[in-house]
Amino acid sequence: MSTVLESSAIFESFKMRAEAVSAQVERVSTKEQALELIVNLLLKEGVEDKPHCGAVWAACPMIGKADAQKLEAAVPGLTFTVTRDLAADAKVGISQPEWALANTGTLVQGADAVDTRLVSTLPLLHIAVVSTAGLLPDLPAVLSRVDPRKSSYIAFITGPSRTADIERVLTIGVHGPERLIIVMVDDLEVAA
Amino acid sequence: MKQEFKQSILDALANPNLSGALGNFSVAYRAGRAKAYEGIDFEALRHEIAAVKSSAASHFDELADQFTKAAEARGTKVFRTNDPQAVKDYILNLAQKNGVKSIVKSKSMATEEIHLNKYLQKAGIDVQETDLGEWIIQLAGQTPSHMVMPAIHMTKEEVAELFSNKVEDGQKPDIPKLVKFARGKLRPMFLNADMGISGANIAVAETGSIVIITNEGNARLVTTLPRIHVAVVGLEKLIEHFKDIAPILTALPKSGTAQLLTSYVTMISGPAPNTDGTPKELHIILMDNRRNEMAHDPRFKQALQCIRCASCLNVCPVFRLIGGHVFGKVYTGGIGTILTAWFGALKESEDIQSLCIQCGNCRDVCPGMIDIPDLILELRRRLAVEQGQPLLQKAIFSVVNNRRMFHTMMRAAYIGQKPFAKDGFIRHLPMFLSNLTETRSLPTIAEVPFRDRIKKIKQPKCTEKAAFYGGCLVDFAYPEMGESVVKVLNKAGIEVIFPEGQTCCGAPARYSGAYEVAAQNGADNIKALLEEDVKYVVSACPTCTVGLKQDFIANLEAVGRTDELPAARRLAEKVIDFSTLASQLVEQGRLKFKPGMEGTKFTYHDSCHFKHTLHAEQNPRKLMKDAGYELVEMEESSMCCGMGGSYTLKMPEISAPILERKLVNIEKAGAPLLLIDCPGCVMQIRGGLDKRGSSIKVEHTVQRIAECLE
Numbered sequence: 001m002s003t004v005l006e007s008s009a010i011f012e013s014f015k016m017r018a019e020a021v022s023a024q025v026e027r028v029s030t031k032e033q034a035l036e037l038i039v040n041l042l043l044k045e046g047v048e049d050k051p052h053c054g055a056v057w058a059a060c061p062m063i064g065k066a067d068a069q070k071l072e073a074a075v076p077g078l079t080f081t082v083t084r085d086l087a088a089d090a091k092v093g094i095s096q097p098e099w100a101l102a103n104t105g106t107l108v109q110g111a112d113a114v115d116t117r118l119v120s121t122l123p124l125l126h127i128a129v130v131s132t133a134g135l136l137p138d139l140p141a142v143l144s145r146v147d148p149r150k151s152s153y154i155a156f157i158t159g160p161s162r163t164a165d166i167e168r169v170l171t172i173g174v175h176g177p178e179r180l181i182i183v184m185v186d187d188l189e190v191a192a
Numbered sequence: 193m194k195q196e197f198k199q200s201i202l203d204a205l206a207n208p209n210l211s212g213a214l215g216n217f218s219v220a221y222r223a224g225r226a227k228a229y230e231g232i233d234f235e236a237l238r239h240e241i242a243a244v245k246s247s248a249a250s251h252f253d254e255l256a257d258q259f260t261k262a263a264e265a266r267g268t269k270v271f272r273t274n275d276p277q278a279v280k281d282y283i284l285n286l287a288q289k290n291g292v293k294s295i296v297k298s299k300s301m302a303t304e305e306i307h308l309n310k311y312l313q314k315a316g317i318d319v320q321e322t323d324l325g326e327w328i329i330q331l332a333g334q335t336p337s338h339m340v341m342p343a344i345h346m347t348k349e350e351v352a353e354l355f356s357n358k359v360e361d362g363q364k365p366d367i368p369k370l371v372k373f374a375r376g377k378l379r380p381m382f383l384n385a386d387m388g389i390s391g392a393n394i395a396v397a398e399t400g401s402i403v404i405i406t407n408e409g410n411a412r413l414v415t416t417l418p419r420i421h422v423a424v425v426g427l428e429k430l431i432e433h434f435k436d437i438a439p440i441l442t443a444l445p446k447s448g449t450a451q452l453l454t455s456y457v458t459m460i461s462g463p464a465p466n467t468d469g470t471p472k473e474l475h476i477i478l479m480d481n482r483r484n485e486m487a488h489d490p491r492f493k494q495a496l497q498c499i500r501c502a503s504c505l506n507v508c509p510v511f512r513l514i515g516g517h518v519f520g521k522v523y524t525g526g527i528g529t530i531l532t533a534w535f536g537a538l539k540e541s542e543d544i545q546s547l548c549i550q551c552g553n554c555r556d557v558c559p560g561m562i563d564i565p566d567l568i569l570e571l572r573r574r575l576a577v578e579q580g581q582p583l584l585q586k587a588i589f590s591v592v593n594n595r596r597m598f599h600t601m602m603r604a605a606y607i608g609q610k611p612f613a614k615d616g617f618i619r620h621l622p623m624f625l626s627n628l629t630e631t632r633s634l635p636t637i638a639e640v641p642f643r644d645r646i647k648k649i650k651q652p653k654c655t656e657k658a659a660f661y662g663g664c665l666v667d668f669a670y671p672e673m674g675e676s677v678v679k680v681l682n683k684a685g686i687e688v689i690f691p692e693g694q695t696c697c698g699a700p701a702r703y704s705g706a707y708e709v710a711a712q713n714g715a716d717n718i719k720a721l722l723e724e725d726v727k728y729v730v731s732a733c734p735t736c737t738v739g740l741k742q743d744f745i746a747n748l749e750a751v752g753r754t755d756e757l758p759a760a761r762r763l764a765e766k767v768i769d770f771s772t773l774a775s776q777l778v779e780q781g782r783l784k785f786k787p788g789m790e791g792t793k794f795t796y797h798d799s800c801h802f803k804h805t806l807h808a809e810q811n812p813r814k815l816m817k818d819a820g821y822e823l824v825e826m827e828e829s830s831m832c833c834g835m836g837g838s839y840t841l842k843m844p845e846i847s848a849p850i851l852e853r854k855l856v857n858i859e860k861a862g863a864p865l866l867l868i869d870c871p872g873c874v875m876q877i878r879g880g881l882d883k884r885g886s887s888i889k890v891e892h893t894v895q896r897i898a899e900c901l902e
Binding site: 118146154159160163169175 | 213216217220266322323324325328341342343344346347348351367368370371372374375378379382383396399401407408409410412413415416417434435437438441442449451452453454455456457458459460461462463464465466467468469
């Protein structure tokens with residue numbers, strides 16, 4: 001019981017911090033609910049099989065071959081075969097980071113696989129699916145869990161891309177995504 | 193001072209966009225930073241950072257070896273050199289060997305330090321900065337005006353015009369549209385570039401990792417899309433352990449931009465795959481450029497604890513007026529002055545070191561615990577040793593140090609100023625002295641100095657004795673402050689003596705880099721003040737107090753007069769500022785306040801040495817509260833008033849607007865009384881308010897306390 005309460009408190013903290021930096025946070029109980037939510041999101045965002053309207057989903061532990069086929073069928077324009085050109089042209093990118101930090105609203109992912117980096121940097125919208133069990137309190141907690149000896153490229157993402165370089169006016173969406181939607185899933189194993 | 197330098201200051205001061213943007217930012221930054229650090233023990237955090245960085249600076253060679261080994265084991269190529277030219281050649285060769293035609297860069301101060309872009313462009317390679325601010329100044333052909341916000345000096349109108357002229361016609365001054373435009377123009381450059389060049393904020397020796405911190409996401413593209421990635425890393429970025437990233441990464445965004453964390457943090461520990469599946473060609477250049485030499489300098493080693501957050505710029509009363517371009521180089525502000533002296537040459541800091549008013553704001557916020565004002569003084573000292581003191585300065589010191597001659601001259605000045613003096617103020621001075629009274633009236637010189645006045649005060653015989661150290665302002669301009677000290681201490685049963693042999697505290701010499709003179713001042717005072725056995729040595733001037741308590745020791749050490757250190761330390765133990773002593777005496781029940789002052793409003797100005805060095809700022813507040821007064825805090829109470837000792841004489845153009853802002857904040861507080869613990873600030877602010885025709889009364893805390901006691 002206490003773990004449920006704890007996970008709820010840590011989730012609320014994460015959600016507050018992530019929303020404070022303009023991320024959108026959703027929470028669902030099951031993987032099925034998560035996939036349904038994402039499919040609806042993609043359709044709502046106008047993802048279709050046309051130039052500049054695609055969606056790219058980087059290979060990740062939560063998606064098996066069958067899932068991928070089902071999803072590609074449900075959303076024309078969505079592909080799990082991520083290339084540089086497709087990612088550069090896509091509207092939406094989807095990935096599954098391993099960890100989430102409650103005190104800063106940060107996502108952390110081992111991003112050696114280039115498709116993980118492409119889908120989270122090039123499109124205007126990045127959807128990140130994270131296991132609730134991947135919630136950690138802070139920076140020291142994640143630094144003791146990631147291993148730079150195994151992972152050449154570890155990426156921390158806190159909200160969408162931003163700048164204040166002109167007149168110090170905060171502007172969202174410079175070189176990276178201008179929106180970040182985080183979907184927290186309770187019954188998912190931690191990706192690491 | 194060179195004429196062109198003086199002109200660059202005047203130009204900056206005359207630029208309303210610059211001072212407006214920086215002024216607004218400094219206010220927003222202060223609040224934002226405080227919020228970002230909520231719930232965090234900043235002192236503990238910066239001790240941790242200082243320990244990590246200092247330990248690294250003691251072992252640069254070992255750490256660089258360890259880094260190289262760890263990184264090369266993963267397939268990274270590491271090149272280490274002390275020579276900036278070798279860095280440029282390495283990158284150019286690499287580019288030419290690989291047929292590189294275009295390069296995208298994310299922000300790197302190290303590459304700006306060695307002017308890499310120009311070198312590569314000369315060889316026919318297209319080099320694009322991709323950080324929005326850096327891209328803007330690259331298009332404008334300028335240098336960064338701020339380490340974190342390089343284009344803070346430009347308005348959206350100027351950016352729109354620049355984009356229209358240099359990139360594509362018809363850009364409107366609409367910030368979101370300008371940002372979108374930049375995204376659209378830079379995106380193909382990222383996709384087409386053959387090489388990406390980045391800096392790094394941290395380099396971890398044990399794992400061979402580099403950590404890159406950005407908000408825009410450009411570093412992620414620079415390190416992902418081109419097939420070659422070169423990171424240019426200053427040696428001072430090295431730390432030993434991966435876990436030690438945590439304190440630096442905790443502080444840097446909070447101190448830099450008041451964020452809990454930047455949008456992106458990228459940790460690269462080896463070549464990750466390229467988009468075509470081939471492994472990235474990853475080169476890391478560890479650049480020394482005198483950093484190791486700096487690590488072996490006992491005074492300047494601490495400057496390597498810098499994490500490049502630029503908070504020293506953001507809290508600086510001078511920087512927010514003039515911005516970064518006056519500094520003329522890549523690194524700007526307080527830490528920039530020090531880095532310029534080292535990565536360039538000592539001589540290059542000759543003019544810019546004089547911009548520091550020595551207020552100490554930056555010392556309080558530095559996450560690397562660098563005593564920046566002290567290091568700037570050390571630059572001043574070394575410059576004075578290298579170049580000798582100016583003749584005029586020498587002449588002034590010889591007068592100031594000879595108290596008798598100083599008296600005579602002061603009294604002569606008093607007679608001479610009579611035609612200009614009115615109600616205790618000098619409002620106008622003739623000709624070349626006129627800028628001294630342009631924004632504030634100066635006090636008249638008292639007819640009878642305090643050293644003569646005290647002889648006429650009838651004091652009770654007490655067993656406890658205190659020696660009073662006057663300092664020039666109390667002795668010659670404000671003897672009434674000294675009389676108040678005597679009155680208060682007498683009431684507590686303490687007799688006050690005035691050792692005749694006391695002389696200048698040495699601050700003018702020290703702050704001009706003339707340490708031999710300052711050390712001799714200290715020695716003379718130590719002898720005079722230790723002559724009679726007293727319990728306290730009291731001063732009503734924080735700068736003098738810091739002199740007696742700390743600088744005498746430092747000055748003697750600096751010139752190698754170590755034999756005299758024990759006496760200096762004996763003196764230091766007895767030294768106490770007035771308000772701190774008075775609050776102790778109130779606590780002990782030896783001083784009691786009269787009733788009837790309840791609700792009298794006052795506001796308080798924190799003098800620099802009093803707050804930032806002595807950390808005594810709560811004592812006068814508490815004293816006045818005990819006396820029944822009600823404190824109305826002014827905005828930016830701890831921001832310097834622009835006096836800075838002789839700064840107001842050397843840099844009147846900068847001192848004046850600093851004072852102006854202080855006066856506005858005092859008036860906005862709406863209290864009829866302003867209390868201050870420093871006679872220098874009293875002189876500056878009282879004079880400034882007089883010039884504005886304000887009715888606010890300005891007093892030293894001791895004067896008001898003397899009136900409140902039973």
